[in-house]
Amino acid sequence: MIKSELVNALNEKLAELSIKDVDLAINCMLAQMVDALVQGQRIEIRGFGSFDLHHRTARLARNPKSGERINLPAKVVIHFKPGKELRDRVDAARAQCDIKE
Incomplete structure (x- = not known):
């Protein structure tokens, strides 16, 4: 539920991108975060928090x-x-x- 809301919100701000492209970008970012954690790395997102x-x-x-x-x-x-x-x-x-x- 949250992911679809995020995709729609980003698509509104980046109207030149299709919903498929926005969804692909979010999935790619999440996959990179998972890979970093699997490799034992720390993830820091300024203003949001760290994993x-x-x-x-x-x-x-x-x-x-x-x-x-x-x-x-x-x-x-x-x-x-x-x-x-x-x-x-x-x-x-x-x-x-x-x-x-």
Whole structure:
């Protein structure tokens, strides 16, 4: 749903490009971002935020329902840190979204 809205918004701003071209450009950009993360690189989009990888070590956990011990393997997770501009805009919109502390 969001992607189609993005494609339409970009197509309105870049009327000389077809919707297919805009969609292709967005897909290409997302594919490049995925490839960069797969290669262990950090992605920074000024004013929006950054994507980084966090390495979690293997650990022994406990199933809260049964109490059984479970071995969790090491893994890599994607971490997103919003930029200051994005944080400020979201924080300023709290009143509109009826968000309470």
